[in-house]
Amino acid sequence: MNPYQALGDAGWPVLAALGWQRLKNSSHGDLQHWLACIKAMPEVDPGAKTDCAAPVLGRIVDDPETLRKALLGLHPWRKGPLLLGGVRIDTEWRSDWKWKRIAPYLELEGQQVLDIGCGNGYFGLRMLGVGAKLVVGIDPTMVFVMQWLAMQKIEPTLNNFVLPLGIEHLRAGTGNFDSVFSMGVLYHRRDPLEHLQRLKKLVRPGGQVILETLVLAGGAEEILQPKGRYARMRNVHVVPTLSVLLTWLKRAGLVDVQVMDVSKTTPDEQRSTAWMTFESLQESLDRHDPSLTVEGYPAPVRAALLVTRGYR
Numbered sequence: 217m218n219p220y221q222a223l224g225d226a227g228w229p230v231l232a233a234l235g236w237q238r239l240k241n242s243s244h245g246d247l248q249h250w251l252a253c254i255k256a257m258p259e260v261d262p263g264a265k266t267d268c269a270a271p272v273l274g275r276i277v278d279d280p281e282t283l284r285k286a287l288l289g290l291h292p293w294r295k296g297p298l299l300l301g302g303v304r305i306d307t308e309w310r311s312d313w314k315w316k317r318i319a320p321y322l323e324l325e326g327q328q329v330l331d332i333g334c335g336n337g338y339f340g341l342r343m344l345g346v347g348a349k350l351v352v353g354i355d356p357t358m359v360f361v362m363q364w365l366a367m368q369k370i371e372p373t374l375n376n377f378v379l380p381l382g383i384e385h386l387r388a389g390t391g392n393f394d395s396v397f398s399m400g401v402l403y404h405r406r407d408p409l410e411h412l413q414r415l416k417k418l419v420r421p422g423g424q425v426i427l428e429t430l431v432l433a434g435g436a437e438e439i440l441q442p443k444g445r446y447a448r449m450r451n452v453h454v455v456p457t458l459s460v461l462l463t464w465l466k467r468a469g470l471v472d473v474q475v476m477d478v479s480k481t482t483p484d485e486q487r488s489t490a491w492m493t494f495e496s497l498q499e500s501l502d503r504h505d506p507s508l509t510v511e512g513y514p515a516p517v518r519a520a521l522l523v524t525r526g527y528r
């Protein structure tokens with residue numbers, strides 16, 4: 217059954233059709249396994265609460281062990297925490313910490329929001345929790361879409377969608393969102409300026425872009441272009457200082473910028489858990505000097521900016 221039907225009915229038929237087409241046509245080798253896990257989930261009575269650090273979806277089930285096993289089949293769970301049918305999912309990231317840093321600056325009441333690189337849709341749930349009307353999340357990583365499908369099976373009426381799309385799949389003309397989030401995506405893009413220009417096109421005049429990305433500490437006009445990996449991540453292309461990032465935003469025509477937060481990422485915030493058993497930040501930092509990554513680069517620092525799009 218098409219999980220994006222309600223998105224189409226809510227006024228986004230082109231996006232809904234594109235998402236459904238990519239989901240139906242996916243040839244990912246693990247797809248059958250993931251779908252079997254979702255099918256094995258026991259019946260969960262709906263009952264959602266999204267205005268809390270660990271959003272609650274579904275009432276407590278009679279058989280939590282079967283639910284836990286089915287959900288563990290959708291490993292790795294990176295963004296959370298979440299409470300699904302009474303099963304607590306302790307994800308790799310304490311994404312609630314990131315939300316807590318930016319939430320005081322956000323005014324999403326009644327808004328239609330686009331979340332680029334949304335993972336499993338955790339932040340979309342938090343956006344609904346502060347009054348957003350509808351959240352369209354896009355993420356090309358299929359296992360995160362599967363995690364969202366599992367949540368959607370529990371709560372089919374929530375207006376939080378995760379579509380298996382990258383930003384490059386959004387056709388010209390898709391847009392007019394009240395707010396556009398791009399958190400943790402810019403450094404994965406080969407052409408950061410082009411990414412920022414796209415963000416500007418996706419948000420309505422007078423709307424807001426919430427940009428969160430890796431930055432280099434210090435005020436110099438510098439960028440880091442890692443040779444090979446950065447903190448063991450393969451696809452980090454460019455990390456600017458905050459000052460360079462502000463220049464890029466200006467060049468993209470985004471000038472009204474407020475810095476919400478600059479924080480060092482710690483192994484308390486990003487760590488291995490029973491729900492994400494691969495290595496995590498701790499193993500990506502130099503054992504003798506945690507101010508450096510294992511490759512010898514400055515350890516991760518992230519900045520979160522609130523940018524208002526002008527009317528031009």
Ligand SMILES: C[S@@+](CC[C@H](N)C(=O)[O-])C[C@H]1O[C@@H](n2cnc3c(N)ncnc32)[C@H](O)[C@@H]1O
Pocket residue numbers: 295311332333334335354355356357360381382383384398399400401404428
């Ligand atoms: C570091 S995670 C950030 C997730 C979440 N936004 C957060 O802040 O915690 C980056 C996400 O971007 C997604 N991503 C990678 N390339 C993308 C693209 N071209 N368009 C949209 N999302 C992309 C990845 O699949 C991944 O889920």
